[in-house]
Amino acid sequence: MTLDLQTADTLLAGLLAETLSLGYAERPVISELSLELPRGEMTAILGPNGCGKSTLLRAMARLLEPSAGRVLLDGEDIHRRDTRALAREMAILPQSPIAPEGITVADLVKRGRTPWRGLFTPWREEDARACAEALAAVQMTEFAERPIGELSGGQRQRAWIALVLAQGAPLLLLDEPTTYLDLVHQIDVLALLRRRNREAGLTVISVLHDLNLAARFSDRLVLLGRDGLVATGAPWDVLTPANLQTAFGLAARVDPDPVTGTPMIIPL
Secondary structure, three states: OOOOOOOHHHHOOEEEEEEEEEEEOOEEEEEEEEEEEEOOOEEEEEOOOOOOHHHHHHHHOOOOOOOEEEEEEOOEEHHHOOHHHHHHHEEEEOOOOOOOOOOEHHHHHHHHHHHHOOOOOOOOHHHHHHHHHHHHHOOOHHHOOOEHHHOOHHHHHHHHHHHHHHHOOOEEEEEOOOOOOOHHHHHHHHHHHHHHHHHHOOEEEEEOOOHHHHHHHOOEEEEEEOOEEEEEEOHHHHOOHHHHHHHHOOOEEEEEOOOOOOEEEEEO
8 A cells, every 4th residue: 555645744854765675686575565764763664684774774865776666754755865865864874884905993983974975075083083983883993994804794894883873864774783693792883873863863674583681672573574565563563472472483482571560472
């Protein structure tokens, strides 16, 4: 169904997918999906391998053009937006990004400031401050002069997260941001994003695999299955035994987490 876009409030709600169909060559992945993701929330996209989580995120990030439908940001088709202006609104961390050979962590993070600088714009104090704060936020300051290629997978991932934070966009689209991170750093990164969300109103949309961490740190979940959207809404509304069975073929209990009270999935 087409989302109701008649009111100005709805048009300015944030990121919307309207009857979106996506695929690669002749292989359809998502068909006629409509979805509203308001600003100011932490949203996690969940689902089994191959259901289209990353494909959906790529389309919302303008990295993949839909075969039908459209993606709107504040009521405007993202494919009609100026590229630099869009980069000031939206920062993207794709899955398994590749850094130029020999680049240091500091130089990688500096690239996050590109949307705010012209060809001949000198490096400014605000650029340096944004990069320093981003490195500190992911605990990578001491690695600033290290080449990316010398880092562990988890350290590289934190460097990429620092880049998108340095970009200073109010909307982040992150494809598996906790990949390669051990459990402690997974929690650190998600807690950092949560703080930025709560303190600065940062909107974060991530593809995640860990259902319990997604439930703990997200305001909204989008659960996909092999046949499309299974459910979207608050964690307790989405992570039900019936929905987990539909999406994953998983028999499970869902109990309150004894620490946070958020849904905790217990496979049977």
